Each structure stands twice: as C-alpha cells, then as structure tokens.
Amino acid sequence: MWEIRRFLRKNLPPGVVPCSQVQLGNAHQEAPGSYRFREAGASRSGLQSGNFVTRTIGFGLLTAMVAIALVACHSEQTAIAPITDSAQAKEPPITLRFSGWQSNPNEKKLLEQLIKEFETQNPSIDVKYEVINSEYMDVIKTRLIGDVAPDVFYLDVFEAPLLMKYGVLEPLDSYMTPEFNLADFEPSLLNAFKYNGKLYGLPKDFSTLALFYNTDSFAAAGLTQPPKTWDEFLTASKVLTIDQNKDGKIDQYGFGVAPELARQVFMIKAFGGExxxxxxxxxxxxxxxxxxxxxxxxxYRRDRSAAQPSDVGTTWGSEMLGQGKAAMVIEGLWAIPYFKETFPNLAFATAEVPTVNDKPGTMAFTVAYVMNRKSTHKQAAWKFIAYLTGKSGMKAWAKQGLALPTRQSVLAELGYDRDPLYAPFVNGASYATIWQAGENLPTIRTNFNNQFVSALLGEQSLADAMKKAQDTANREIYLAN
Amino acid sequence: MNLLIQRLWRKQATRDALAGYLFMTPTLVVAGIFLVLPVIYAVVLSFYKVRLLGDVNYQWVGLKNFVRIVNDERVWIALKNTVDYAVIVVPTQTILALALALLLNSQIRGKNGFRVVFFLPAVTSSAVLTLIFMWIYNSNGLLNSMLSFLKLPTYNWLGDPAVALKGIMIMNIWSTAPLFMVIYLAALQEIPESLYEAATLDGANRWEKFLHVTLPFLKPVTFFVVVMGMIGTFQLFDQSYIFSAGSGGPNNSTLTIVLLIYQYAFKNLDMGYALALTLVLAMVLMVATLVQRRLFREESLD
Incomplete structure (x- = not known):
C-alpha cells in the first residue's frame, strides 16, 4: 500500500492531492476485538489466532480497498485538479512511517487523533500509521533486515536489549532539548532503554501487575478485604474454590494462575533468587x-485452588475472572478497559500483589517509541516522538486509562494514585521488577515456560524441570554466541 | 568456427533444441532465480554463522552448525514428535481416504452430496480449521461435552502435553483425508470393469476382488498418497503454531521440526543454524521417499 501511495504521489501531476491518502487509510481499520496483550508475553493462542483470522480477512479487504481506491483515484484526478491550491502542492510533505501493535480498538482511535493533531501542527510531515498485530517483533526484525522498517516504532522493553546491541536504533541523546525535560521520566523505565550510556527509546507508558478480585465472590465467601500476604492469599484461594452443584467439577477457582516467566520473575526474586x-x-x-x-x-497441585486459563476453557487470566471461573487473578492495567467493555456487569476491585516472604513484589511492563537508525527523516521522526512523549501528548494518551504515563508530572497530574482502581498499579511501580534481562531473555523464557508448565502438571518435580530448563537455555545461549 | 556453427545450425536437431530452450527461457530464468539460487544459497549459508540485523556479516563455521544439531535436545524432541505424528497420521489418513473413496464409488444414494460434504474440509484454510478445532477442543467445548455425555474421560486438549499432539493429529487426518480420497476416487474409476467381471467368473468374492484387483491397481496412487502425506506431515507447522502460540509447548509436546526452524530463524535470528536444520529436514524427507520407493517397487515385481 505504501508503495502504491508513493507511486501515486510521484506520478501525479503537481497540484493533485493524492487521494489515496483518504481511501487507503480506511483499509487499515481492522475488525475490532483483536486484543493483543504483548506486554506480558501473555498472548495465548486464542488471542494470537484471532489476529490470524483478522489478518487474513484484513488482507482481503485491503486488496479490495486498494482496487477501489485506484479506480476512485482515477476518476477523481480530473475532478480535483483544477480546484487544488497550487501553492500547497509545491513541496510534497515528508512521509513518516510509524508502526505499532494495537491492544484495543480505542487505542488506535486515540492514536489516530494524536497523529492528526500532530499533522496539523506540522503540515510538512505526513504520518503513515501501520498497525502490525500478529508477531510484531518478527515483522519488525524482518523489516529492519530488509531495510523497509518504519521510521518510528513501538519497542517492548523485553526485546529492547537485542535491538540496542545490534545497532539498528538511533540514539536519541543528541536530539534532546532542555524543554523536553527528560528528567521528568521515571528513571528505572528510562534505564531499560539505555545501552552503553546511550538512550535509544522513550517509554510511552507502563503497567505493573496487581491483584484483581471479584467483590461479589469475596462477599459470598465472607471475605471483607483482599489478602495482604501470600499466606492470606492461599487461605482465601481455598475458601474461594467452589463446586456449586457438587458434580466433582470445580466451578470457581480461587486463583487464575499464569505459568509464564513474564509473570513469575518476582516469585523467583522473593526469596533472594535471581x-x-x-x-x-x-x-x-x-x-x-x-x-x-x-x-x-x-x-495448583496440592491445594487445587488455582487453575490455568486453558483448564477452564479460557485464553487468559482476565477472561477467567470475567467469566467467573476464577475469583482472583494477577493482571496488568490493560485488564481494566477489557473488563469494562467485555464484562460490564462484573464487580471487581484491585489490590497490590500480596507480599511474598514479607517483601512486596510485582512485574512492570513498558513500551517505548524508538527511531530507526536508517530512517531518512530523522528530524521529523524526533519531532513526532517528542510530540507523543511530550507532556501534553502523553497526557492525552494516558487519559484513557489503558496504561500509566511514564512522566512523573503527568502521573501526578492525572491523579491515578488517588483512584482506588489504579492506585495499586501506581504503588507497585516502586518495587516492581521490570520485564527485561539482557538479549537472551527470549531463549530463557521459551525454556522456562515449556518446563514450568510440565512441573505444574506434575510430569516432573519443580527442581528437575527448572534444572532442565536452565541447562537447555544456557546451552543454547552458549552455542548461539 | 563459423563453419561449425553453420553446420550445427543446418542440423534439424540443434535447431529444435534451440527453439525448445528459447521457449523454456522464461521458466528457466524464473525457476533459476526463485528456486535454484535460493536452494544453493541456503546450502552454502548453512556452513556460516549469519548475522543479518544491523551490520550484516557472515562467518565461516564449517560443520559447527551440524554438530550443534546433534547436541540440541530440542531437535531430537521435534524429530520424535514429527515422526510420531507421521507414523500415526499417514497410514490413518491413507486408509481413511481409501475407505471413503470405496464408499463413494459404490452405488449409494446421494453420492454427489456426500462427495461435496467430504471434500469441504480439504478446501477450507488450515488456519480457519485450526481455530474451529480449538473451539471444539476447549475444556468446555463440543468434544469434551460429547465425551462426558458418553461417560468417557475428558481432557484438557489444548493444555495437556499428553494429548495436545493427538488433538492436532485428529484434526489433520480429518482435513487431509478428503483430498486423497478424491485422488483415490479418480483412480478407482480407471479400473476396467472387465477385470471385476473376469474375477467374478473365477469365483472371487468381494473381498478377494478388492485384494487382488483393486489394491494392485491403486498401487501407484497409493505411493503418491503416502509420499505426499509424508512430506505434508513432516512439514507440519501452522496447526502446531496456532495451537501453542508459536512456543511448541506445553512441554515441547507440539514442537515440530518446521516450528523449531521458524523459532531459530525468526525468534533467535540464527539463520545459519536454521538453514542447517532445513537441510537435515530435506535429507530426512529424501531418505523417507527413497525407502518408500524401494518398498513399493519390490512389491510390484511379484
């Protein structure tokens, strides 16, 4: 599509607004409901495959739209040409390509609004927003290799070390101005995008994990407040595990567990592990x-008061809570808009993750805007990043409550720390473990997830499973270097 | 020199050959660029450590990639899964295809209707099929409801390593058998009726006719079906990818060779090693095909 557009722009006589801008834009509006929660690597099969279909359908639509747009363009060219203001067309705007994933239809709407505003402020820059929903990092890496990567794109903190090491990102230090006020950003989040003393990305937002619980289930079980410690949590889970019709099949589990490294690193660290x-x-x-x-x-094994999403026919933790299959889950901020849209009648509240070994702990996930080193419009790209992560841009972005702002001033201004639903996430930021651990984390994660599930299902002891995962991961790391 | 060319040109055969190659040029060029060159490139690169992201560089590592395969536990798990899968799926789908073809070749009512219904799975996209099956396999889904209705044990088809691959097997048999059924159906209609008549005169019963007339006639088709089925099963990717969200889990139970190659190539960006694995897969397939050819040829001699 990009190619066609460029082709049109190149080949249109001066004074013609490439109408493909309008028509083609619509082709990207993918079907809603393709939720994607990349932050936690939590994208279970169901979510992923949803995108698969969307993409297939989307592609068909896209082809149709291109065809229509081309035909439409043809007839419109002659009609528009005489009216168009010729002064405007003398200098064609710079086209800035920008890619991200979309975890929520509202997110896209909001981002498009921000982009439009940016374009009005900067008429010489035309931002082309491309949503990549499935296997985002694979697509980005492949495009970086093929020299067709976008100028600005999202980068998950988890994948950042690899890209920073390989030098495909533009360091942002030289673009920084005093009025941008870099010191305003949460330092630990900023550090996650630094490599060899250079800053490669500006975190756009973040989320920690917190305990979501069903207040109706709590009331029914006679629990008045959320568990504070892990012992309380285990006791509450037992009480909340209910077989209503006594058919031997549990209808509501106490806790919906996510047996993934992205959700368990703080448990590893709770007793001093690394x-x-x-x-x-x-x-x-x-x-x-x-x-x-x-x-x-x-x-999971002894108390039988926890279940995996697939045990109860769901795809991820929040769905378990929403459907009443679990009374508690540990999820990120992204679950709040999901509950409000998908399960409007669900009565839920949030609390900080119960302390393990008397120490508070949780995970933090963040995503940054980064610039492609091979971008040909670096100044424009910086302008765009600075606009999105600047104080007003971030405020507009964070207002929707899908994630927390990374600027401390914006966080304070929006008052999330006073909102009972959001406060546990804000409080968690001070002790959270950021989901990042060098460029080999993908290998470690694959092996951990693979074996941890096996231990959870009782195929082998936890010690054996973890030993196996660790050895395999280390051998792969050794051989790959 | 000139004389030689003139003499050659005068020869009908040379002219024919030249014209022939001229006509084939477009195909040769396309196949050369998009097929032969990449294959050669892949073979060469499997001896290198390749870094594509950032500054591209190639580093000759000799047989190191292949040595790594031998020591890579996940390769053996993937190979075992793939072989398990092929050993169950290929015979089952072949027999099922033959049975369906025989059934539809007989004089039953609504034959055409059945043919359409049976063939539908083969024309549906495998991604869509996988999604539908994931609903069926859901812990509270259709299959478990049916099993519990019949008082049979239910499984967590998507989450339990012990049954995850079996779920994919069932799905694949169901969706591939119809395609081979059509091939068998075409072959069945080629068998001359006179052979059956002669067999009847010789006093053969139905089963004997099937065993001594139908089956030998179908041998070349069976060879084709088995080889294609083998290649198809060894290249299993999309179903296990969608099932496990690309991880090959739970506990490596849905890890197949192609999925492993994908993980190394695109997740770890280890192209050299991934290409070495691809070569090994090609070798395995070639050997399997040669063995089958030998088996089928020997039988056709007697």
Missing part, C-alpha cells in the same frame, strides 16, 4: 528461586 548471573546465563534453578516458585506449584 534470573541471570552476571555473565548473562540463567540461574533460576537455584534453591532460593525454587522456594518462590514452589508456592505457585503447591497451590
């Missing part, structure tokens, strides 16, 4: 990290 050693090799099978993980396994 994910990596200083050389970047995995060490999560140490006795201290097993102590934390054992709590998760025991709850």
């Amino acid at each position: 994910l990596l050693d200083s050389n970047g090799y995995a060490v999560f099978a140490s006795p201290n990290s097993l102590k934390g993980l054992e709590l998760v396994i025991d709850q």
Whole structure:
C-alpha cells in the first residue's frame, strides 16, 4: 500500500492531492476485538489466532480497498485538479512511517487523533500509521533486515536489549532539548532503554501487575478485604474454590494462575533468587528461586485452588475472572478497559500483589517509541516522538486509562494514585521488577515456560524441570554466541 | 568456427533444441532465480554463522552448525514428535481416504452430496480449521461435552502435553483425508470393469476382488498418497503454531521440526543454524521417499 501511495504521489501531476491518502487509510481499520496483550508475553493462542483470522480477512479487504481506491483515484484526478491550491502542492510533505501493535480498538482511535493533531501542527510531515498485530517483533526484525522498517516504532522493553546491541536504533541523546525535560521520566523505565550510556527509546507508558478480585465472590465467601500476604492469599484461594452443584467439577477457582516467566520473575526474586548471573546465563534453578516458585506449584497441585486459563476453557487470566471461573487473578492495567467493555456487569476491585516472604513484589511492563537508525527523516521522526512523549501528548494518551504515563508530572497530574482502581498499579511501580534481562531473555523464557508448565502438571518435580530448563537455555545461549 | 556453427545450425536437431530452450527461457530464468539460487544459497549459508540485523556479516563455521544439531535436545524432541505424528497420521489418513473413496464409488444414494460434504474440509484454510478445532477442543467445548455425555474421560486438549499432539493429529487426518480420497476416487474409476467381471467368473468374492484387483491397481496412487502425506506431515507447522502460540509447548509436546526452524530463524535470528536444520529436514524427507520407493517397487515385481 505504501508503495502504491508513493507511486501515486510521484506520478501525479503537481497540484493533485493524492487521494489515496483518504481511501487507503480506511483499509487499515481492522475488525475490532483483536486484543493483543504483548506486554506480558501473555498472548495465548486464542488471542494470537484471532489476529490470524483478522489478518487474513484484513488482507482481503485491503486488496479490495486498494482496487477501489485506484479506480476512485482515477476518476477523481480530473475532478480535483483544477480546484487544488497550487501553492500547497509545491513541496510534497515528508512521509513518516510509524508502526505499532494495537491492544484495543480505542487505542488506535486515540492514536489516530494524536497523529492528526500532530499533522496539523506540522503540515510538512505526513504520518503513515501501520498497525502490525500478529508477531510484531518478527515483522519488525524482518523489516529492519530488509531495510523497509518504519521510521518510528513501538519497542517492548523485553526485546529492547537485542535491538540496542545490534545497532539498528538511533540514539536519541543528541536530539534532546532542555524543554523536553527528560528528567521528568521515571528513571528505572528510562534505564531499560539505555545501552552503553546511550538512550535509544522513550517509554510511552507502563503497567505493573496487581491483584484483581471479584467483590461479589469475596462477599459470598465472607471475605471483607483482599489478602495482604501470600499466606492470606492461599487461605482465601481455598475458601474461594467452589463446586456449586457438587458434580466433582470445580466451578470457581480461587486463583487464575499464569505459568509464564513474564509473570513469575518476582516469585523467583522473593526469596533472594535471581534470573541471570552476571555473565548473562540463567540461574533460576537455584534453591532460593525454587522456594518462590514452589508456592505457585503447591497451590495448583496440592491445594487445587488455582487453575490455568486453558483448564477452564479460557485464553487468559482476565477472561477467567470475567467469566467467573476464577475469583482472583494477577493482571496488568490493560485488564481494566477489557473488563469494562467485555464484562460490564462484573464487580471487581484491585489490590497490590500480596507480599511474598514479607517483601512486596510485582512485574512492570513498558513500551517505548524508538527511531530507526536508517530512517531518512530523522528530524521529523524526533519531532513526532517528542510530540507523543511530550507532556501534553502523553497526557492525552494516558487519559484513557489503558496504561500509566511514564512522566512523573503527568502521573501526578492525572491523579491515578488517588483512584482506588489504579492506585495499586501506581504503588507497585516502586518495587516492581521490570520485564527485561539482557538479549537472551527470549531463549530463557521459551525454556522456562515449556518446563514450568510440565512441573505444574506434575510430569516432573519443580527442581528437575527448572534444572532442565536452565541447562537447555544456557546451552543454547552458549552455542548461539 | 563459423563453419561449425553453420553446420550445427543446418542440423534439424540443434535447431529444435534451440527453439525448445528459447521457449523454456522464461521458466528457466524464473525457476533459476526463485528456486535454484535460493536452494544453493541456503546450502552454502548453512556452513556460516549469519548475522543479518544491523551490520550484516557472515562467518565461516564449517560443520559447527551440524554438530550443534546433534547436541540440541530440542531437535531430537521435534524429530520424535514429527515422526510420531507421521507414523500415526499417514497410514490413518491413507486408509481413511481409501475407505471413503470405496464408499463413494459404490452405488449409494446421494453420492454427489456426500462427495461435496467430504471434500469441504480439504478446501477450507488450515488456519480457519485450526481455530474451529480449538473451539471444539476447549475444556468446555463440543468434544469434551460429547465425551462426558458418553461417560468417557475428558481432557484438557489444548493444555495437556499428553494429548495436545493427538488433538492436532485428529484434526489433520480429518482435513487431509478428503483430498486423497478424491485422488483415490479418480483412480478407482480407471479400473476396467472387465477385470471385476473376469474375477467374478473365477469365483472371487468381494473381498478377494478388492485384494487382488483393486489394491494392485491403486498401487501407484497409493505411493503418491503416502509420499505426499509424508512430506505434508513432516512439514507440519501452522496447526502446531496456532495451537501453542508459536512456543511448541506445553512441554515441547507440539514442537515440530518446521516450528523449531521458524523459532531459530525468526525468534533467535540464527539463520545459519536454521538453514542447517532445513537441510537435515530435506535429507530426512529424501531418505523417507527413497525407502518408500524401494518398498513399493519390490512389491510390484511379484
């Protein structure tokens, strides 16, 4: 589509507004409901495959739209040409390509509004927004290799080390101005996008994990307040695990567990365990990290008060809570708009993740805007990034409540710390573990997830499973380097 | 020199050959650029460590990639899964296809209707099929409801490593058998009626006719079906990808060779190693095909 557009622009006589801008834009409006929660690597199969279909349908639509647009253009050319103001067309605007994923239809709407505003402020820049919904990082990496990557794109903190190391991103330090006020950003989030002392990305928003609980279930079980410690949490889970019709099949589990590394790193750290050693090799099978993980396994296997999403026919934790299959889940901020849209009658509240070993802990996920090193419009790209992450841009973005703003001033101004639903997420930021651990984390994650599930299902002991995962991951890291 | 060319040109055969190659040029060029060159390139690159992102560089590593395959536990798991899968799926789908073809070749009512219904799965996109099956396999889905209605044990088809691959097997058999059924159906209609008449005169019963007339006649088709089925099963990717969201889990139970290649190539950007794995897969397929050819040829001698 991009090609066609460029072709049209090049080949149109001066004074003709390429009408493809209007028509083609619509082709991107993909079917709603393709939720994607990349932050946590939580995209389970159902979500992913939803995108698969959307994409297939989308592609068909796209082809049709291009065809229509081309035909429409043809007839419109002659009609518009005489009216168009010739002064405007002398200097064709710079086209800035921008890519991201979309976790919510509202997110896209809002972003498009922001882009439109940016374009009015900067008439010489034309932002072309492309949504990549399925396998975002694979697509971006492939496009970077093929030199067709967008000028500005989203980058998950989890994948950042690899791209920063390979030098495909433009360092942003030289563009920084005093009025941009970099010091306003949450330092730990900023640090996640630094490599060898250079800053490669500006975090656009973040979310931590918090405990979501069904207040109706709590009331029915006689619980008045959310659990504060992990022991309380385990006791509450048992009380909340109910077989209503006594058919031997549990109807409501206490807790919906996500057996993924992205959600469990803080459990590894709770008793002093670590994910990596200083050389970047995995060490999560140490006795201290097993102590934390054992709590998760025991709850699932011994107490039987927790279930995985697929055990109860759902695709992710929030769906379990929404459908009443679990009374508690630990999820990110992104679940709030999801509940409000998909389960409007659900009575839920949030609390901080219960303390393990008397220490508070949770995970933090963030996404940054980064600039392609090979971009040909770096100044324009910076202008765009600065606009989106600037104080007013971020405020407009964060107001929707899909994620928290990374600028401390905006966070304070929007008052999320006073909103009972959002406060646990804000409080979590001070002790959260950022979901990032060097460029080998994808390998470590694959192996951990693979074996942790196996231990959860009781195929092998946790110690054996983690040892196996750690050894396989380390061998792969060793051989790949 | 000139004389030689003139003499050659005068020869009818040379002129024919030249014209022939001239006509084939477009195909040769296209196949050369898009097929032969990439294959050669892939073979060469499998001896390199390739870095594509950022500054592209190639580093000769000799047989290191292949040595790594031998020591890579996940390759063996993937290979085992793929072989398990092929061993169950290929015979089942072949027999099912033959049975369906025989059924539809007989004089039953509404034959055409059945043909359409049976063939529908083969023309549906595998991505769509997988999605539909994921609904059927859901813990509270159709299959488990039916099983519990019949008082049979239910499974977490998507989450339990013990049954995840079996779920994909069932789905694949269901969707591929019809395609091979059509091939069998075409072959069945080629068998001359006179052979059956002669067999009847010799006192053969139905089963004997099937065993001694139909089956030998279908041998070349069966070879084709088995080879294609084998290649198809070894290249299993989309179903297990959608099932496991690309991880090959739970506990590597849906990890197939092609999925592993995808993970190394696009998740880890380790092109050299991924290409070495691709070569190994090609080798395995070639050997499997040769073995089958030998088997089928030997039988056709007697």
